Amino acid sequence: MKLREIYKEENSPVISFEFFPPKDDTDGTKTAALLSEISLLKKYNPALVSLTHGAGGSDTNRGIEIIRQIHTNLNINVMPHFTCIRSTIQEVDERLDLLNNIGIENILALRGDIPQDKNFCFQDFRYASELVGYIKNKSDFSIAVAGYPDGHIESPDLKTDIENLKRKVDAGADVIYTQLFFENNKFYNFKEKLQNAGITIPVAAGIMPVVSTKQINKILSDIKVKIPQKLLEKIEKFENNPDDIKKAGIEFAAAQYADLTAQKVDGIHFYTLNKSDAVSKILDNN
Numbered sequence: 001m002k003l004r005e006i007y008k009e010e011n012s013p014v015i016s017f018e019f020f021p022p023k024d025d026t027d028g029t030k031t032a033a034l035l036s037e038i039s040l041l042k043k044y045n046p047a048l049v050s051l052t053h054g055a056g057g058s059d060t061n062r063g064i065e066i067i068r069q070i071h072t073n074l075n076i077n078v079m080p081h082f083t084c085i086r087s088t089i090q091e092v093d094e095r096l097d098l099l100n101n102i103g104i105e106n107i108l109a110l111r112g113d114i115p116q117d118k119n120f121c122f123q124d125f126r127y128a129s130e131l132v133g134y135i136k137n138k139s140d141f142s143i144a145v146a147g148y149p150d151g152h153i154e155s156p157d158l159k160t161d162i163e164n165l166k167r168k169v170d171a172g173a174d175v176i177y178t179q180l181f182f183e184n185n186k187f188y189n190f191k192e193k194l195q196n197a198g199i200t201i202p203v204a205a206g207i208m209p210v211v212s213t214k215q216i217n218k219i220l221s222d223i224k225v226k227i228p229q230k231l232l233e234k235i236e237k238f239e240n241n242p243d244d245i246k247k248a249g250i251e252f253a254a255a256q257y258a259d260l261t262a263q264k265v266d267g268i269h270f271y272t273l274n275k276s277d278a279v280s281k282i283l284d285n286n
Ligand code: FAD
Pocket: 051, 052, 053, 054, 055, 081, 082, 083, 109, 110, 111, 112, 113, 114, 126, 127, 128, 129, 145, 146, 147, 152, 153, 154, 155, 160, 161, 164, 165, 167, 168, 177, 178, 179, 180, 206
């Protein structure tokens, strides 16, 4: 089913889960573990599972095989992420063909982060909006794009970032998936600003349960996101007790989820970090 049909008002909030393919997997055990985690979340009837794509594009064949297995063996609608920062038009065409051949209907079109080694960057695509326009003209895929309630890390301000998000929408995007955030008000303000900018397509809210200090430190080094004082205090208080940090992180995300659901947002996209248990606890208790 395509994004346009999935994100109808009567389906809200649409639930989706994000996973990433293992970096290496010579004997297939990591892929089997990934598929097992995904299948544990099937009982929550996700509208789709999304699978990330390295900005280098080197994982194409293995990534496609995992996408095929989620789609065919688990029978779950899967939306591959598709980065373009290092891709040529020919490579994009090849990947689109591979995805089309295995029956994929939806793509999350992204630029990808600028790597330290800028070799082969910006060959045929500079921004995600160019990839969206290219896929839209070339194919029948339904297209999602990324949005940033805290602003994208390279953007001078949120207003400019939303102007650039509008380019992706005007190029043919059907749905926006947001970067993870911890303050729901930030998401509601973002939605209002999108409306004011004439962006009316559905927006799926990205949430992620904090499960460890290592994870939160990694996030803070990668993206622009504010952690509320309330959550920070808990993380600091339980610094030496991993179980309590996880419990506090799940409780926080569960409250976020309950509030977003009550506000009837279009969709809730869970960043699972390839583990089903934290997300299961949130969904079981709501
Ligand atoms: P763009 O929309 O191209 O924006 C990049 C920057 O350029 C922004 O600051 C924007 O404001 C600016 N900009 C855009 N257009 C213009 C223009 N015409 N003129 C001037 N400035 C412009 N990364 C991965 O590598 N793999 C993944 O699988 C992945 N999945 C993600 C999923 C989600 C839901 C999100 C939110 C992010 C994901 N990312 C992923 C991270 C993403 O690739 C990075 O945030 C990247 O830096 C920007 O990608 P984008 O598609 O938003 O780029």
